Every structure is written in C-alpha cells, then in structure tokens.
Amino acid sequence: MQRQSNTAAWKENTGSEQVKKGGRLIEKNWHALEIGSLSRDLKTDLETGLNTEEAIGRLKTHGPNALEEKPPRSFFAMIFDQFKEILVLILIAAALISAVIGEWKDTIVILIIVVLNAAIQVIKENKAENAIKALKDMTKPSAKVIRGGNTLQISSEQVVPGDLVLVEAGDSVPADSRLIEAASLFVDESALTGESVPAEKDAAVINAGNTGRLAVGDRNNMLFMGTTVTNGRGKALVVETGMKTQLGRIAKLLETAKEEPTPLQQRLAGLSKVFGIAAGAIVAVVLALGLYRGIPLREMFMVSISLAVAAVPEGLPAVVTIVLALGVTRMSQRQAIIRRMPAVETLGAATVICSDKTGTLTKNEMTVTGIFVADSLFQVTGSGYEPEGRFLDKNGNEMSFREMSSLDTNLNLLLLGGLLNSDAQLQQTDTGYQVVGDPTEGALIVAAAKAGITKKEAETKYPRLAEIPFDSIRKMMTTFHLLNGTVQSFTKGAPDVLLACCSGVQTAKGPVPMDEDIRKHLLEVNSGFASQGQRVLALAIRQWPEVKQDYPKESETAERDLTFIGFYAIQDPPRPEAKEAVAVSREAGIRSIMITGDHRDTAIAVAKDVGILQPGDEALTGDQIEQMGEEGLKEIANKVSVYARVSPEHKLRIVGALKHHGHVVAMTGDGVNDAPALKRADIGAAMGISGTEAARGASDIVLRDDNFATIVKAIEEGRTIYNNIRSSVHFLLSCNTGEIITIFVALLLGLGNPLTPIQILWMNLVTDGAPALALGMEPPLKGIMKRPPRNPREGLFAGGMGAKILWQGSVIGAVCLVCYFIGLHQGLPVKQVHTMVFATMCMSQMVHSFNVRSLDQSLFSIGFFTNRSLVLANALSAAALFLVIFVPFLRDIFGTEQLRLNNWLLVTGLSIVPLIAVEISKALGKVFVIKTPNSF
Numbered sequence: 001m002q003r004q005s006n007t008a009a010w011k012e013n014t015g016s017e018q019v020k021k022g023g024r025l026i027e028k029n030w031h032a033l034e035i036g037s038l039s040r041d042l043k044t045d046l047e048t049g050l051n052t053e054e055a056i057g058r059l060k061t062h063g064p065n066a067l068e069e070k071p072p073r074s075f076f077a078m079i080f081d082q083f084k085e086i087l088v089l090i091l092i093a094a095a096l097i098s099a100v101i102g103e104w105k106d107t108i109v110i111l112i113i114v115v116l117n118a119a120i121q122v123i124k125e126n127k128a129e130n131a132i133k134a135l136k137d138m139t140k141p142s143a144k145v146i147r148g149g150n151t152l153q154i155s156s157e158q159v160v161p162g163d164l165v166l167v168e169a170g171d172s173v174p175a176d177s178r179l180i181e182a183a184s185l186f187v188d189e190s191a192l193t194g195e196s197v198p199a200e201k202d203a204a205v206i207n208a209g210n211t212g213r214l215a216v217g218d219r220n221n222m223l224f225m226g227t228t229v230t231n232g233r234g235k236a237l238v239v240e241t242g243m244k245t246q247l248g249r250i251a252k253l254l255e256t257a258k259e260e261p262t263p264l265q266q267r268l269a270g271l272s273k274v275f276g277i278a279a280g281a282i283v284a285v286v287l288a289l290g291l292y293r294g295i296p297l298r299e300m301f302m303v304s305i306s307l308a309v310a311a312v313p314e315g316l317p318a319v320v321t322i323v324l325a326l327g328v329t330r331m332s333q334r335q336a337i338i339r340r341m342p343a344v345e346t347l348g349a350a351t352v353i354c355s356d357k358t359g360t361l362t363k364n365e366m367t368v369t370g371i372f373v374a375d376s377l378f379q380v381t382g383s384g385y386e387p388e389g390r391f392l393d394k395n396g397n398e399m400s401f402r403e404m405s406s407l408d409t410n411l412n413l414l415l416l417g418g419l420l421n422s423d424a425q426l427q428q429t430d431t432g433y434q435v436v437g438d439p440t441e442g443a444l445i446v447a448a449a450k451a452g453i454t455k456k457e458a459e460t461k462y463p464r465l466a467e468i469p470f471d472s473i474r475k476m477m478t479t480f481h482l483l484n485g486t487v488q489s490f491t492k493g494a495p496d497v498l499l500a501c502c503s504g505v506q507t508a509k510g511p512v513p514m515d516e517d518i519r520k521h522l523l524e525v526n527s528g529f530a531s532q533g534q535r536v537l538a539l540a541i542r543q544w545p546e547v548k549q550d551y552p553k554e555s556e557t558a559e560r561d562l563t564f565i566g567f568y569a570i571q572d573p574p575r576p577e578a579k580e581a582v583a584v585s586r587e588a589g590i591r592s593i594m595i596t597g598d599h600r601d602t603a604i605a606v607a608k609d610v611g612i613l614q615p616g617d618e619a620l621t622g623d624q625i626e627q628m629g630e631e632g633l634k635e636i637a638n639k640v641s642v643y644a645r646v647s648p649e650h651k652l653r654i655v656g657a658l659k660h661h662g663h664v665v666a667m668t669g670d671g672v673n674d675a676p677a678l679k680r681a682d683i684g685a686a687m688g689i690s691g692t693e694a695a696r697g698a699s700d701i702v703l704r705d706d707n708f709a710t711i712v713k714a715i716e717e718g719r720t721i722y723n724n725i726r727s728s729v730h731f732l733l734s735c736n737t738g739e740i741i742t743i744f745v746a747l748l749l750g751l752g753n754p755l756t757p758i759q760i761l762w763m764n765l766v767t768d769g770a771p772a773l774a775l776g777m778e779p780p781l782k783g784i785m786k787r788p789p790r791n792p793r794e795g796l797f798a799g800g801m802g803a804k805i806l807w808q809g810s811v812i813g814a815v816c817l818v819c820y821f822i823g824l825h826q827g828l829p830v831k832q833v834h835t836m837v838f839a840t841m842c843m844s845q846m847v848h849s850f851n852v853r854s855l856d857q858s859l860f861s862i863g864f865f866t867n868r869s870l871v872l873a874n875a876l877s878a879a880a881l882f883l884v885i886f887v888p889f890l891r892d893i894f895g896t897e898q899l900r901l902n903n904w905l906l907v908t909g910l911s912i913v914p915l916i917a918v919e920i921s922k923a924l925g926k927v928f929v930i931k932t933p934n935s936f
Contacts, residue, residue, distance in 0.1 A: 030240075031219040038178055038237055042161060047149070049149070049164035050147050050162050052147055055158075058161060062161060062242065064158070065156055065158065065174065065175055065241035066156075066157050066242055067243060093308075095107045141172050142155055142156060143155070143174035144165065144171075146235075147163070156172075159174045161240065163175075167233065169230060169233070169437050172227070172228050173224060175241045176222065176245040177239060179201055181235040182201050184423070185200070185201040186201065188227060188230045189224065190358045192216060194598050195358075195597055197366075198439065198440075200220060201220055203221060206221065217597070223236050224247065230439060231437050231441070271729075271796065283307055283308050286744070286747060287301075307743055320728070323773065324345065324721065326721075326777060327717055334713050335707065336702070337688065337701065337702045338701055344701070344721060345721050345725065346682050349664045349722065350590055350715060350718075351590060352593060352663045353666045355592060355593070355595070360687065361606060361610055362575065363574075364572060365435075366439040366440050366443040366570055367572070367573050368380050369534065370567075371566060371567070372525050373408070374506060374508045376408070376411075411566075412453075414568075415447060415453055416458060418445075418448060421491070422442075424438050425437055426446060426449060426455065440537070447568070463481065464479050465482060466553055467479045468553065475497045476492065477491070478491040480553075480558075488543045488544065491558075491559055492538065493537070495522075495523070495536050495537070498562070498564070499519055499523065499564065501562050502561075502562045502563065502564040503561045504563040505564040511563050522564065529567065532569075532571075534569040534571045535570045537567065538567055539565045541563050571606075574606055575708055575709075580712075581711060584712050585711075587786055588715065590789060591641070593642070594607045594612050594613075594642045596642075597622075600621050604619050607641060612641050619640065619642035620642070622645040622650050625654075626650075633657045638658075648675075651677035655667060655680045656680065659682070664789070665681045665682050667680075667681035668687075669684075669695055674698075676698070678699050684698055685699055685701040686701070686703070688702045689704070716785055719780075720781070723781060724775060724776045724778050728772045730801055731768070732764075732772055734804070734805045734848065735809070735812065737805060737809025737812070738813040738841065740809075741813030742754055742755065742813045745813070746817065754834060762884065767846070768845055770873035771846060774873035779867065801855060808848065811914050811917050812845065812914055815840060815911070816841050816844070819840040819906065823837070832899065834895065839904075840910050842877070843881070844910065846877050846878065847912055848918075849874060851914065851915060851919075853867065856922060858922050858923070860919075
C-alpha cells in the first residue's frame, strides 16, 4: 500500500476527527459505513495494514492511545492550600502583630503551631493519595496488530487509527474498531454498557441509516476500547483512539461533573467564618474599651491578641483532620481505601446508595441455578465457579450432583450435552476457579463439573467430530460427537427457536413425540424461568444412524427433527453479602437503588432477590428517562428503586435528581460507565479488583475486596466518626468559650488579663489537643446502625449542642474567674495568681473531656475507662501542665510559678465543678436545653 505522506491531508480525508455541531460533540457513525469506504478513508490495506513509517507518523499526529489523566497536585500546592483557612490566617495575623510590638517569643510559638498544623494535614492527605496509587496495575496492556503484512505485539498506547488489530478470547480491545472478520466472536461489554451477557459481534452487519444515537450495546459490528473478548476471534480496523473512543467520551463527562465539598467541609467552612468574625468583633470591642479607659496601646494589643487566640480553636482543623485520618486507617484495615479523608464522614450521612448491578450486587459469574429435564425441576446450589454443590428436586430433597446424575439418565445426558456443546474452559488458579471463554458456556461446564463430569475427560471419551457455530439468526449451535458407538449431535439455543425444531421430547420413560400440549407446557416452563430474570438455554439431541463422515453439516438439515432434553436456567447470582448489606442499610434508614445498563426484567429480578425492590417501588428504563424532562425525573426519583438500560448520561441525571431532594447520595460501581456518576455523587465508591481505572480515579473510596458489604462497614464508620468529631468540636469550643469568658469578664471588671497568649495557645493545642484526639477514638454507640440518617441539612450544633457549648463553657469560665478573684483577694503575687487560673483552666478542661463523650448519657453509665485513649490523653495533658509549672526554663517561657499545696487544693476542687454541673444537667434531662440555630 502506498503511504500517505501529507498528514494534514490525510486528517482532512479520513473524517476520523469528532466535530462540533451547535456546540455539541458529534461522533463519526463508523457502524453505519461500508468497510471498503472506511478502508479508503483511513488509507489502510485490509490485508497488510499500515507500514511502520505511516504508523509512526499517525502516532505523532493523534498522540498515544491512552486516556488523559489530570495531573496530581504538587507538594507546594498542598502546602499552600493549608494556609487558605481563615483560622490559620487569624493566627498568622496575631503572630505578625506580636512581631511588630516586639513580642518575638509569642510570634515564634504561634508560627511553630501554624507550621505543625499544616504539616500534619499535608502528610495525611499525601498518605491517602499514595494508598490509592498502590492499587494501580503497573503493567501496560498490549495489542496484536498487522503492520506491513506482519503480525506484531505492541503496547496498546502505540495503536493508531488505521491499524489492523487481531483479537481472541481473553484479549482486551485496545481501541474503538470496526470489525472486518469475526468467528463466533463474543465480547464482554459490561464495563461499558452494564450488560451481564457478552455481546455477539458480526462483521457483516452494516447499521446503514442509523445515527450516532444508536446505543453502544447495539453496535454489533464494532469493538470498543476497554472491553474484553470472551469467545472467538476477530480482525478489526481501528477508527478511534484515546480520548476519541467511547471510553474517552465517558472520561470527558468527568470534566463536566462538578466535584462538590462534603457536608463536613461545608460545616467547618461556615464555622471558621463565624469564629473569624467573632474574633474580629471581640478584639475591636476590647481594644476600643481599653483605649477609652486609658490603657497603653501596647498592653491593649497584647490583650487583644490573647482574646483573638482564645476565640480561635487553633487545634480544630488538626483534630478534625487526625480524627478523619484515624477513620481512614480503620477503614483500610476493613478493606476500604479512602482517597479523601472527609469521604468516610460523608458516607456516614448517606441517605441513598446507588449501586451498579453487574459485579457489584452480583458476582459477575454466570451460574446455572435451575434445571428442567424429563418434567422434573431441579434447583442447583453451590456458589460461583466452584465445581461443588448439590441438587434440590421439586420436593426439596437434597442429593449430591454425582448421586443425582447417576440415578437420572436424562439429567446426566443434559449435563454431558451442555458440556460437549461448549467451547469455554474451567481453570483452577491459586485463588480458585475461573472460566476462560463465554461466561454462559462456562456456567454449563461448571454445572457438569459439579456432577463430576470434567471437560477434558468428556472430550477424550466423546470427541467432537464437527460443529455448526452459533449465529444470531439461527440462535443455535450444534456439535457432533461419537457417543456409544453412534454419531449424535447436541444442539443448544434459544428455547422458542429450538422447540420449534423438535419433533420429540425425552421423558423418564424414553423419547415420546412432541405435541402442541407438550410444547405449550415447555414454553410455560421457559416463561417461568424468564420471569425470574434468568436466562434460559434449551438443549436437544439427535441420533444419526451410522458412523460415517457424510452426516449433514448444514443447519437446515442437522437442526431438524430434534429430541428435546431440557432447560438450563442461568443467572449472574447476587452476592450473599450484598443482600445482608441492603437489609442493614434499610434498617439504618438508607435507600438502596440499582442503576444498571442491563435489561429491565433481569434488573428487577436481582433487585427483588437482594431486597432493593420493595412493594410499591417502581422501575424505570433509560428510554423512559429519555422521554421525560429534568422536572419529570425529579418528581419520580423518590419512588424509583431500579433503573435499567441506562447510559452514563442518565446516571448523572439520576444522581442529580436525588440530590435535588436533599439526599446525600453514595454511588458504588466498577465499570467505566459508572465513573461520571461516581464523581457527581456526594460519595463515590469504586471496586479495587474489578474496577476500571476510570472508576477508581473518580471515586472517593475504593473497596479493596470488591465486597458490597464493605459499604455497610463504611456507613457505620462514617456515623461513628461524625459523632466523634462532634464530641471533639463540643469539647474544644466549650473550652474556648470558657477562655473567652474568663478574659473578657476580667477585663470588663478592670482586673487585668488573667491569661497570656502563650498560655492560651498551650491549652488549646497541648492540654486540649490530646483529649480532643482521644474523643475521636470513642467506640461506636450502641444501635448506631438502627438509627435513621441525620438530616443532611442539619447543623453541626444540632440537638441542642450549641446551647450546651455556651453554658458548659460559661461554667468553666466561672470557676476560673472564681479562682482569679480568690487569688487577688488573698493578695498573692500576680504571677502566682495567673498560674492558679492557668492550672484551673487546664484541669477543668481535662475533666470536661469526660462530659462530652455523650450529650445525654451519664459518664457513670458509660464508664470512666471504656475509652482508654481518653484516660491516657488526660494523663499526658496533666504531665504537660506540670512540666510548664515545675520545669524552670519552661516557667520562664510560659510565665508560670510553682504553687503551694493549698493552691493545688483550690485548683482541684474548682476543676471538678464542671463534671458535677453536667451530670446534674443530664440527670434532670431538660435543664439548660435550649434550641439553637442549626446553620452550621
């Protein structure tokens, strides 16, 4: 073939570029064009392919055959993002003011705290990203191409438009391609379309007159990037690569799916703004009041800084980050990798879980679940591809496969015939058994293996003499075998078609003629299986009178006058743990919704089996979604539990409709077609083993074991973490409230400043920090998964927590002021009085950490030592307090002084007052319970 040297002219002629029309991307209708026309447009010889020079030129023009990836954030970008928080900016401002007025000691301490806080968050964020990178498969896929008449094995990234690719069972399709040749070619497109059953491909079909709106799953003369060949072989002409493939189109949808902040991020952002405003207002009022009273400006600056530091919970961002990181670690131990730390908290607030079907709720393993033979119905047990299990007859009697097949000649014949009429293979690996080839044929082989009939032994004993391959027109496949000294043919296919070719039926007493009553009965049996969402295959036999080579090999003759043997009922079985997970989710008040590309009847059957589809729920198809507008979908969204035959665009609309009703939407999936919805949802959970790179990249959580039940664990973990974060926030803010009240009231009364900025920082980040972190390790509350989800619009201070923070902080402030008054009244040195207030504040906050473990349950019912981490944290905080009081050089830094025994007795007595007050409040139940706005 003559090589095209002018690349620009070649691009103009091929039409392989996608074009925009009316602002919308229009794809080339490759499926509707003649293969000869495509060959001319792409300037490719259909026998020898491209030559090497032309392939190199096209690779430069089109770029690598790979999906574009968003570059990761740099280390410096992650650091910079940490300094955007308003709480951090307030601290930096306080440090700068301290430097201006010459208080370098305060400046250095504040800046050290800021840097440590930023470092903790960057390390945790980077650790989460590295965990997900470890999941990626480091080996690059390869492709077989014909170039210059030679078959070459190259990296799939080097495939270009115009290449001739060869595919066979087990191969991954490297690029979107138009078929030239196909022999019994079936392709698993479940990752792209959601179809459980492999799609049959036919090179001879031309979808003339069809437009690009023809569903991907219906383009049976096309192969698509990212799909897998399950059976047969094929030769195809590459038409699109990289981002121009169907896979690339879905990847582009990710760019339009806006990533939104999680509820916790929204709450903390609002909280930070409030504290920033509050700090500014307090500083302004106190500064003005002090100057009005004639206090020197320098002194008032230091007082204002003290108040600003007291008003800002410096440890809050770090505590929340670390509490979430602890949850990430626990989730990793439970087979889930959290890509973004707030994600697990968001999942805990989920009100809806949208799940894909294939491979998520089901095993993605086609399995024989029922057999009908000689008017007997058998239920087949045993999981997946494991060649073990039992039969249950119509009376519920259980018997091993070997026993049943040895006693029932017709059953044995059915299992043997299905095995011999299949091309798939059952292989044992280190992790179990797997099917190579068509999954449906694999189901027949596994069923036979459960009866002790292995493919190798059967094919040796009953060799295949010839075959008539399956095609979509006949919907049947026939193989000829030497069986018991005669040639016999087995034919399997669609029940309605095969029954029309049968003149007899095998019964327990032998073959009898087929009449209309029998045929009608068999069709009713078929309908019964199909109504349960199962795929049905029929098997028939025909005996040829003599062993000779001229028996008919044409379907018109060979597939007539058959004797019906029986039916196989086949389905992709639901995961047992998925059924349990759906039930637990329902008890927790969380709706489960199936969104799949599979057929409606199959989807409904699986949804009923796992408990998703409940009485009164509705099922909707993609065609119905297409016909209704956005408002129509929003109106019905709360009633629908099953969506079938949907496209990636439909999934985005469904998630959007649910979010319109205020739902916090979790989306699980593993396929490429799930990726846009995973990103659009509040929380996306992708499968780590079977999941595609597109799905993982769009997700917030990756389930390392591909187990749907892990979602339930994540929900429980999320709810626990949110409760623990609330406890930490409750603790920190009530402590800060006590500090503000202590300083503000003392200044208003003209008693001076009882606490220095460094002392406040020490309390907020050291004394308070350890207990706040320990509160994040509080064990789950009893019955946490029997409670309804919290209102996604509910504030962080809901349930009266805001009022509790105010009055409990007031109690802490009051006891510190009492200590201050007593010290001043006794005429003690100022530094000693300040140390007494500092010690009282620290110890009362430690005691208060036990109060906030529950908003309403008494500490005596919870138990002092049920959270050992909190006990240890308070011991460390107490040690830190004693260090800054008893170590000489620390006393110089923090402005403290050693206390006498009577001072310590006073401090200790006042410090336990908050515990007594809160316990009385809990006992009374309604005391101090004031409803506060839930805007945060």
